[in-house]
Amino acid sequence: MNHSPRTTRTAVGCTLLVIALGAGVTGCGSDGNPLSAAPYDAADQIAFNGPSKGEKKADPDKPLEVTAEGSDGRITDVTAMDGRGRYVAGELSADGSRWHSTSPLAADAHYTVRVSTEDEDGAPGRKVLTFDTGKPLTKKRLKVAFGPQAGTYGVGQPITAELDQPVKLKAQRAVIERALKVESTPAAEGAWHWVDDKELHYRPKEYWPTHATIRVRSTLEGIKISDRLWGGSTKPLKLTTGDRVIAVTDASSHSMTVYKNGEAINDIPVTTGKAGFETRNGVKVVLGKQYFVRMRGTSIGIAEGSSESYDLPVYWATQVTYSGEYVHAAPWSVGSQGYANVSHGCTGMSTGNAAWFYENVRAGDLVEVVNSYGETMEPFGNGFGDWNLEWKNWRHGSALLKGNPEGPKPEDASRLRPAAV
Template sequence: MSTTLFSRGAKAGVSCTLLVVALGTGLTACGGNDNPLAADPYDAADQITFNGPTEAGKQADPEKPLVITTSGSDGRITDVTAVDATGRHVSGELAADGRRWHSTSPLAAGAHYTLTVRTEDDDGSPGRKVLTFDTSKPTTTKRLNVTFGPEAGTYGVGEPIVAELDQPVKDKAQRAVVERGLQVDSTPAVRGTWYWVNDKTLHYRPRDYWPVGATIKVRSTLQDIRIGDLLYGGTAKPLTITTGNRVVAVTDAATHRLTVYRNDEKIKEIPVTTGKAGFETRNGVKVVLAKQYFVRMKSSTVGIAAGSSDSYDMPVYYATRVTWSGEFVHAAPWSVGSQGSANVSHGCTGMSTSNAKWFFDNIHEGDVVQVVNSKGKAMELFDNGFGDWNLPWQKWLQGSALSSGAQSATPQGNPARLSPQGL
């Protein structure tokens, strides 16, 4: 999430008033040029003390915070900005009396910083001092690299952002550093946050689905940032995706109907069949993972013994995948007689070939498929596809390392791999 990274103290009171005179006299204040705010900032070098290097060739330790204090009783700090050559800002906190400022986010190692300190003396006159310094290079080559997903492209409004770390991060403080460095910006803007699925995987989603036609940019600012002992941030390729229409398909297992909405307008209702007793379709919100024109579905992949009355091995067309374990929406010409009236499948949502082709042509990765009124279990949150939207927002917030109610223990399951359950 993007954050504004600077601190500002309260302005000291000024007894003079600036007036804009409409006819030719410009600005006046208290009779002439005596207004301290009209003057150029004075050099505040003698007014502040900086704990960083002041001699040429010296480097700051990136593992230590920056600290700036006023060196006398005359004046106080009003604003501090620290930014490196790549544009990364350092957040900080200014004491209420304006006498001390310290950084609250880590510095990058091997970076060049520009530090701008603004002050104000007891008369209200503004001062400024600009300092530059370099930080020393990391003492270790151990790096935490990040890979963002999905691939660049256009997706439905239910597609979460995924960050995969190349090594585990368990410590809550270290997780907070990582999370601050993983920035997601959406246009139009939405409120969202990361959720730690396990020690190496984070998901990001807004409170509600992404806006229609949004542009979502994801990047890491962790490179050369100290995360923990002997661990620094590594590389991450930025990601940009866009969203298409808001497409939501709702399957009512009790009425045997699938209704498709586009931008909240109902565009088609399809008779379907869902899972029969013992193979009930999962309830809940799922996200389209992939589309496959042809899939060979075998009952043996889901533990059904060959030769049993429930075994199968057959070709399936127009298959839209919604779980890794093998739940699809697909063509089922063999069950047309039951579609719209009974549930006879092994967990998938079946429909006629013509309806399956229409659905296949009008649904996309990231679109939402929801099942209601099934007697099946609830959709898994993270280990069988994208069940992220089944978690209420307040619970989602608890999965962030930056939340005051963040949980230290989160689900640890690894996603199941592709399985052609079907039927």
């Protein structure tokens, strides 16, 4: 909200009113201040580009504009909101003569616009305007599906948004990204990252707070993305987080230390990938758990009948990549656990330790591998390697933040730094 200095103008205005009306007449309100009077009707002071004469509804393609009429007043604030509670971002000129929207209007929506003004004496004025927008000309709608499913996850779980149609242009991506809202309690700064033309991931700068509530929603419905595409309705999502559980596997010392809320709660002898099958370094997010998995060498490219071929029943299996990397029971390698790396890429441990690990982690918890000769976990495409991107590089994947080192625009600030509610 923009305010101009009022002290001098208010004093002059009150003096003139006292002289004109005589002592004892409270033209400036009961305390002699024009700001204490009820706001006047500012209808004669403002104009806006609502529906044209003869039209019942406004064109949602056109930006909303409110202007001050004449020279005896100025606009001090404008709020515009539709029936779904979606605010329209806007900018007010320095002299208070014009306000215009900077975010698109929704089609087929009812808007309420509240305009605040002040006259040349500093007295406040108010005017409420309403209008409806027309329906979009095309029926083509973009659908968005949020993930994962509602539930409780570890503090490393990214949010996903799957689009049913590809979107390539940065300006169109910005419209979509601005409408995808993530709010956490406690608050956590975060950002969306475009994985490809149809998928976005959202993660905080750091891991999620423990025992947080995360709400994800879209305000894209009725918003124009392109001439042939408008936003459709999207089902909101609510997640919660549990404790901060991080398992750190040191491939060089053949050990795993499990931390819960910063405290080490277990040290486990393990074996990781041998030469040629080294376990990936980096941070991985637990994808899920299976009591029993049949593991075959052919699933990772080992030819049947070769010296490396295997076909094994595996129990207490916790999955960390789509390509088949697990933390699991490996009773056949107990003699090497804590001493040597003999697996084909998984992290193996005794049956008892694997059962303990299985029972004490959930999807979204974190498994970090260090000191392996393997490559670093891919950020995308093989599970959730999102945390292996530095924050500045993560921000580069945003259509709103890339090339904007000074931070988000005002209309994006609440989405990127959600306040506790």
